[in-house]
Amino acid sequence: MRVVVGDDLGGFIEDSEADYYEQIVRRHFRGEGCIVDAGCFIGASTKALIRGLEARNQQHEPPEPPIIAIDRFTASDHYVVEFLAGIGADIRFGESFLPIFLRNLGRDTPRVEVRAGELVQVGRVDRAIELAVIDLAKTPALNGFVLQRWLPQMVPGHSLIIHQDFYSPTQPWIAHSMAGLLDYVSLEHDKVGESAVFRLERPIPANVLREATFGWDRRDALPCLDRMIEFVGTRVAAPLRLMRALAFHSLGDNAKARSLLEEELAQSTPPPDQKWEKWLSAAVVAVMPEVFQFNAVLGRLYWRHGAQRLGHA
Ligand SMILES: C[S@@+](CC[C@H](N)C(=O)[O-])C[C@H]1O[C@@H](n2cnc3c(N)ncnc32)[C@H](O)[C@@H]1O
Structure with missing residues (x-):
C-alpha cells in the first residue's frame, strides 16, 4: 500500500462540527468516563476531540485512554474509496486505512483506544460514556446497537450524544428513534453541520x-x-421535512410526497445545509422521475449543487 498524504487530511465532518467537538470536550468532559468516537474514519473527529482534551489542560488524565475510536x-x-483517492492514498476497495488513521494521530495515539472491526463485534463499552459521537448508525440495526448498548452507559443529567447523520435524509431511523426518547433526552444543540446533540436527562426504561x-x-x-420537526423547530427542520416527503412516497402516497417537495x-431561500441541493435533487428524482422532462428544474438544482462544489455558492 502506498500512501502519499499531506498534513491536513480532512474527513467528512464540516469545520463547524470539528470546532464544536473541540469546544464540547473542553467544556463538558470531566474525565470520569470516556468519549466514544464511533465511525472515526481517518481521524478528523478524533483529532478534534483530542484538541478539546488538550485545551482542558488537566494535569492528570485517567489511566485508560479517554477516547475509544471505533x-x-x-x-x-x-465514497470512502473515493475520498481516500482524493487525498492521494492508494487504497483499493476492501483494503485497510488504519495506517492512515494511526499516522494522522501521531504522538496522540496513546490517548485513543483503537477498536478495529465491525461495530457489533468491537462495540461493547463497559465504562461510563460522557460523550458519544456517532457516525456509523448507517442502518436501523447499527443505530439500534448504538442506542441499546451505549445509552445505559451514559450519566443522566450529563452525558451527550452527537448524531452526525441526524439530518441526512437517507437515515430517517435516527430521527425516528430519538423521537421515541424525547421524554428522556433534551436538545443540547439543534444543529451543527449535519449533527444534532442530545443530552440524556434521566435513565431510560429498557x-x-x-x-x-x-x-x-x-x-x-x-x-x-x-414530533421531531416540532421539537427541533422550523429553523433547522428542512432535511427532516424531506424525510417526511420520502416517507409518504415509500408508503405509496406519492401525491402528498410531490406536493411536499414542490x-x-x-422556497426562495434554500436552507443552510451544505448538502441541501444534493438531498433535494435526489428526493425529486425519486419521487418525481418525470421531472427529467422539466430540464429547467433539474438543471437549476444540478447547477446549484455543482456551483456549490466549485465553491461559487
Ligand atoms: C462517514 S465515515 C465517518 C467520517 C468521520 N466521522 C470523519 O470525521 O471524517 C463513516 C465511517 O463509519 C465506518 N463504519 C460504517 N459502518 C460500520 C460498522 N458496521 N462497523 C464499524 N465501522 C463502520 C466506515 O468505515 C467509515 O469510516
Whole structure:
C-alpha cells in the first residue's frame, strides 16, 4: 500500500462540527468516563476531540485512554474509496486505512483506544460514556446497537450524544428513534453541520429504549418525524421535512410526497445545509422521475449543487 498524504487530511465532518467537538470536550468532559468516537474514519473527529482534551489542560488524565475510536478501518464503501483517492492514498476497495488513521494521530495515539472491526463485534463499552459521537448508525440495526448498548452507559443529567447523520435524509431511523426518547433526552444543540446533540436527562426504561430503537417502521415514521420537526423547530427542520416527503412516497402516497417537495422547491431561500441541493435533487428524482422532462428544474438544482462544489455558492 502506498500512501502519499499531506498534513491536513480532512474527513467528512464540516469545520463547524470539528470546532464544536473541540469546544464540547473542553467544556463538558470531566474525565470520569470516556468519549466514544464511533465511525472515526481517518481521524478528523478524533483529532478534534483530542484538541478539546488538550485545551482542558488537566494535569492528570485517567489511566485508560479517554477516547475509544471505533471503525472497521477498511475501505468498504465507494465514497470512502473515493475520498481516500482524493487525498492521494492508494487504497483499493476492501483494503485497510488504519495506517492512515494511526499516522494522522501521531504522538496522540496513546490517548485513543483503537477498536478495529465491525461495530457489533468491537462495540461493547463497559465504562461510563460522557460523550458519544456517532457516525456509523448507517442502518436501523447499527443505530439500534448504538442506542441499546451505549445509552445505559451514559450519566443522566450529563452525558451527550452527537448524531452526525441526524439530518441526512437517507437515515430517517435516527430521527425516528430519538423521537421515541424525547421524554428522556433534551436538545443540547439543534444543529451543527449535519449533527444534532442530545443530552440524556434521566435513565431510560429498557422497554422504552427497545421500542424506540428497534421499532423502525415506515408506518409510524410519520408521527415520529412530525414530533421531531416540532421539537427541533422550523429553523433547522428542512432535511427532516424531506424525510417526511420520502416517507409518504415509500408508503405509496406519492401525491402528498410531490406536493411536499414542490413546497420545498418553491422556497426562495434554500436552507443552510451544505448538502441541501444534493438531498433535494435526489428526493425529486425519486419521487418525481418525470421531472427529467422539466430540464429547467433539474438543471437549476444540478447547477446549484455543482456551483456549490466549485465553491461559487
Ligand atoms: C462517514 S465515515 C465517518 C467520517 C468521520 N466521522 C470523519 O470525521 O471524517 C463513516 C465511517 O463509519 C465506518 N463504519 C460504517 N459502518 C460500520 C460498522 N458496521 N462497523 C464499524 N465501522 C463502520 C466506515 O468505515 C467509515 O469510516
